[in-house]
Amino acid sequence: MTVQQRILALSKWGSALQVLIDDLPDNHENPLFKSIVQAKNKNAWFAKSNSIKALKEICNLLESSSLSKLLKVYIELEKEPNETKVIGVVMAGNIPLVGFHDLLCVLVSGHKAKVRLSSDDSVLIPAITEILFEMYPEFRNQVEYVNQLSGMDAVIATGSNNTARYFDYYFGKYPSLIRKNRNSVAVLGGHESDEDLKKLGHDIFDYFGLGCRNVSKLYVPEGYSFNQFFGALEVFSTMMEHNKYMNNYDYHRALFLLDGIPFLTNNFLIVRENEAYATPVSVVHYEYYTNLNDLELKLASDSELIQCRIGVNGLPFGSSQQPDILDYADGVDTMQWLLTL
Secondary structure, eight states, rough: HHHHHHHHHHHHHHHHHHHHHGGGGTTTTTTHHHHHHHHHHHOSSSOOOHHHHHHHHHHHHHHHHHHHHHHHHHHTTTTTOOSOOEEEEOOOOOSSTTTTTHHHHHHTTOEEEEEOGGGGGGGGHHHHHHHHHHHHHHHHHGEEEOOOSSSSEEEEEEHHHHHHHHHHSSSSSSSSSEOOOOOOEEEEEEEHHHHHHHHHHHHGGGGOOOOOTEEEEEEETOOOOOHHHHGGGGGGGGGGOOOOHHHHHHHHHHHHHHTTTTOEEEEEEEEEEOOOSSTTTTEEEEEEEEEHHHHHHHHHHTTGGGGEEEESSOOTOOOTTTTOOTTTSSSSSSHHHTTTT
């Protein structure tokens, strides 16, 4: 298949997935419905609504207008890959289908993906690729799911800072993209509307805050009051209905009380003043700033720790979990890297 044929096929795959998503509420025999239920049974963090949201975002990536942006890389390089390579892809499992973008890039490139799934997300990606294989059997030879990687020419691996050291050791002899922990931040100017803050709530709570694109750190102007912030977030009080989330909330609330650590809360989110970017589930850190220019310098110096930025001089509120197809996880153009191997 040429790249144009692959992109056309992938676009039609996206359309087929959208039809199945639209059919979910009324048809429990829908193959996606069964996969979503199975994924939740294996991983309680994969609530049905979150899996559906992730599937809808994938359909957005598979729109022809979106895929054409990847095609542009071919036009700029004026060539197909030098030869077909086997790309080992180690996927994370923190949110549903989080490894899809890497798989998509390999499919578009024409290389073969040898995929090691996370045990936390081992259902949904094989389920949707099986739909692709049924539509276009020629893709079946382009994807292989394995328990252990071997016989590859290059590696894309995503994990924590600890697993990144493991990846560096075991995959050091291969061309590789090794991704580590990143977190996302929001900069508030202090004059946000209730609607802005409700949208920020999605940046915080979507996927229970488990994604690298979820906001875990707030920068607020000196003297900022969180009253309006907490008021706007009341629409997310349904978080209290999820046992695993609230177990985290109760644990950290008790821990902070015992240790005498000051914090603010609305009974389902803890907001704590702290310099760190990374936070546990149900906790968001904040820092005050007095000068936006100084803050810009700080964020620029920490750019390798930050996945995305919301609010003042950043992405619109509510958009953190709606990445564009060219929003590469680590800022490295995965498509260009694949095509120049």
